[in-house]
Amino acid sequence: MKRILTSTAIVMLAAMPFFLQDAATAEKPEVNAEASANAQADAGISMEQDGMTINAADLIGHPVYVGAEGEATVDEAVADVPDGWERAGEIGDVILTSEGGIESITMDIGGFLGMGEKNVQTSMDNLKFVQDSDEEGEYFIVFTGDRSKLEMEEEYDRAALDEDSYSVYSERPEMAAQQTSTEMEQETEQAAAETKQEVEQTADAAEQNMEKAGNEAEQELEQAANETEQEVEQTAEAAEQNMEQTADAAEKEMEQTADAAEQNVDAAEPVATDTAAVDPAAQEPAANNGDSDRVLTAEELDGMPVIGSDGDRLGEVSDIVLTDSGEIDSVIIDVGGFLGLGEKPVAIPFSELTLQEGEGLADQTVKINRTEEELEQMERWEG
Numbered sequence: 001m002k003r004i005l006t007s008t009a010i011v012m013l014a015a016m017p018f019f020l021q022d023a024a025t026a027e028k029p030e031v032n033a034e035a036s037a038n039a040q041a042d043a044g045i046s047m048e049q050d051g052m053t054i055n056a057a058d059l060i061g062h063p064v065y066v067g068a069e070g071e072a073t074v075d076e077a078v079a080d081v082p083d084g085w086e087r088a089g090e091i092g093d094v095i096l097t098s099e100g101g102i103e104s105i106t107m108d109i110g111g112f113l114g115m116g117e118k119n120v121q122t123s124m125d126n127l128k129f130v131q132d133s134d135e136e137g138e139y140f141i142v143f144t145g146d147r148s149k150l151e152m153e154e155e156y157d158r159a160a161l162d163e164d165s166y167s168v169y170s171e172r173p174e175m176a177a178q179q180t181s182t183e184m185e186q187e188t189e190q191a192a193a194e195t196k197q198e199v200e201q202t203a204d205a206a207e208q209n210m211e212k213a214g215n216e217a218e219q220e221l222e223q224a225a226n227e228t229e230q231e232v233e234q235t236a237e238a239a240e241q242n243m244e245q246t247a248d249a250a251e252k253e254m255e256q257t258a259d260a261a262e263q264n265v266d267a268a269e270p271v272a273t274d275t276a277a278v279d280p281a282a283q284e285p286a287a288n289n290g291d292s293d294r295v296l297t298a299e300e301l302d303g304m305p306v307i308g309s310d311g312d313r314l315g316e317v318s319d320i321v322l323t324d325s326g327e328i329d330s331v332i333i334d335v336g337g338f339l340g341l342g343e344k345p346v347a348i349p350f351s352e353l354t355l356q357e358g359e360g361l362a363d364q365t366v367k368i369n370r371t372e373e374e375l376e377q378m379e380r381w382e383g
Contacts, residue, residue: 257326
């Protein structure tokens with residue numbers, strides 16, 4: 001009897017803190033990569049001013065000068081910084097509009113060796129670009145606005161620029177980090193919210209799947225139990241009928257072959273180093289018990305334990321099969337099952353049996369050079 005029972009249960013457990021942390025971490029390289037790409041694109045932005053093409057990338061770090069008060073603005077190209085000019089600072093960042101144009105610049109003014117500097121913002125309209133007569137494409141930048149007002153300006157507000165959809169092009173690491181921090185924070189919060197929602201949805205789906213799987217498994221178990229009970233009852237009834245029929249047939253066959261078995265007892269195949277024969281007096285098949293002179297009858301062999309090659313008990317002898325000439329052909333061994341239920345009868349050639357001696361008949365066993373797995377893979381003996 002074979003039964004195959006399949007039941008499936010799926011359990012999913014999501015650890016939200018670690019999941020959210022991984023999701024936030026996974027988003028950061030994408031934000032940085034995007035910011036880097038934007039910065040590279042911004043580097044190609046330019047504008048026309050004072051008859052020259054001004055590239056945003058070239059403005060970074062460029063010195064800015066102021067002329068003497070009352071001095072006329074220089075309109076012609078110069079080779080060197082005029083004596084009346086004073087260096088006010090240098091350009092720190094370039095402020096870009098949402099359309100990609102240059103809106104303004106920031107200047108690092110004041111301080112000494114970078115200490116105490118102040119970063120202020122000024123419009124491009126306050127800058128004059130004077131061509132360098134010695135180098136084509138080079139220029140000097142002169143601040144033409146109110147100098148005193150420039151010195152009074154407060155530090156420029158980067159947060160306000162973000163709110164107004166401006167972007168900042170800068171080659172300074174600290175500015176690059178500041179440039180992406182707000183975007184990173186917003187995208188991280190969005191990713192965390194989406195991840196939390198996915199986790200909740202996954203948890204709900206897992207719970208529903210668990211309940212569904214549990215109900216299906218319970219139904220399968222009940223159905224399998226009912227089918228097994230029916231099969232056991234049917235098998236028991238069939239086995240009882242077979243036993244009665246087999247007993248009647250065996251009795252008739254034993255009476256018909258008793259004489260032939262006596263004549264062929266010497267021709268019976270050996271059981272390893274032991275022998276097997278038919279007891280003429282008992283009119284039943286029998287086997288020699290090793291070196292002992294005692295002869296075991298078929299009745300004594302019936303129910304004798306069978307030991308496998310690994311030393312485990314495989315089952316017991318339940319029947320003996322004779323040839324038409326009365327020779328012992330094979331023995332039937334019941335393997336598997338539990339408490340007599342579900343056992344599978346298989347036929348083993350008589351030549352493979354070895355009788356193991358003991359102190360008494362109760363200690364006699366039959367040994368074969370096979371394992372339980374090998375017997376279970378054999379075909380069922382139908383008689």
